[in-house]
Amino acid sequence: MKKLFKLGVIGCGFMAQSILKGVVNSDFLRAKKVVASDVSEAALDKAAELGVVGTTNNKYLVENSEYVLLAVKPQSFESVCAELGGAMPEKVISIMAGVKRDRIKAKLGRNIKVARVMPNLPCSIGSGVMGVDMSDFNDSQYDLEFISGVLNCLGTVLSVDESKMDAVTGISGSGPAYVFMFIDALIDAGVKQGLTKNEATILAVQTVMGAAEMVEHSDAPVPELVKRVCSKGGTTIEAVKVLEERNFREIVGEAVDACVKRSVELSK
Secondary structure: OOOOEEEEEEOOOHHHHHHHHHHHHOOOOOHHHEEEEOOOHHHHHHHHHOOOEEEOOHHHHHHOEEEEEEOOOHHHHHHHHHHOOOOOOOEEEEOOOOOOHHHHHHHHOOOOEEEEEEOOHHHHHOOEEEEEEOHHHOOOHHHHHHHHHHHHOOEEEEEOOHHHHHHHHHHHHOHHHHHHHHHHHHHHHHHHOOOOHHHHHHHHHHHHHHHHHHHHHOOOOHHHHHHHHOOOOOOHHHHHHHHHHOOHHHHHHHHHHHHHHHHHHHOO
C-alpha cells in the first residue's frame, strides 16, 4: 500500500526544523508529503507554518511514511521506540549523535535500512556540512538519490563510513561552537584594542570567512598559508608565536578528543 507521506520526521527540535525548512522551501518535497511529530505543541505549530502535517502519534507517522527521520535526542530514543507499539519503519535516516546503526536496528527491526547522518548548526542556513553513511541503501539508486536530495538542501554532504561518525561529530558536528568561540575572542580582543564592537565583529567575521575560502580554494597546505601571512620580523609572526607557545593546536585537539569521547559514550 502506498504511504501517505514521503518523509516523516520524529522530533521537531532546532535541527529538525532546519531540515523541514530546507526540503520544503527548496521545493524538493511538497509540504503535504511531509509529516512531523513532537511532544511539544509549540514545536508542531512551527512545523505547521511550513504547511507540514503535524501529529503527536509516532506510530501513525511510522506506519504512513516511506522514510522516517529520527531527530530526537539520543536519550529519548528508547521511549520513542516504546511508543511505536510494534510498528516498524522500512527506511530510517538518523541524525542522533552516538546512536549506532546496529542499535537502531536492534530496537526497530533487523530488516530495516538505516542511514546515519551527523549534521551541524549551519545546516539551518543552508551552509552546513554533514557526514553520512548510506551504505545500507547501496542497492537502490532511488533511495540514495532521495536521501542525498534531502541532505543537499542543507549544505555539503560527505560520505563516510559509520566507524568515522564519532570523529565527524568532533570536527564538524560540534565544530561550529569552537569557531564561534574563536570569533568571539577576536571581537573581545578588538574592543580591547580600541575598536567598537561592531567594527571588531565585521573584521573578525569577514576574516574567518575569507580565510576559510582561501583554504577551500588554495592548492597550498594550511601550514603554508600560515607562513604566507607571517613576514619575518613582522606583526603576524609575533601573534603566531604566542599561539604556539600556549599550545593552541593541542588545546583544539584536546577539545575534539573530549567531544569524540562523549560521542562514543552515547553509543554504548
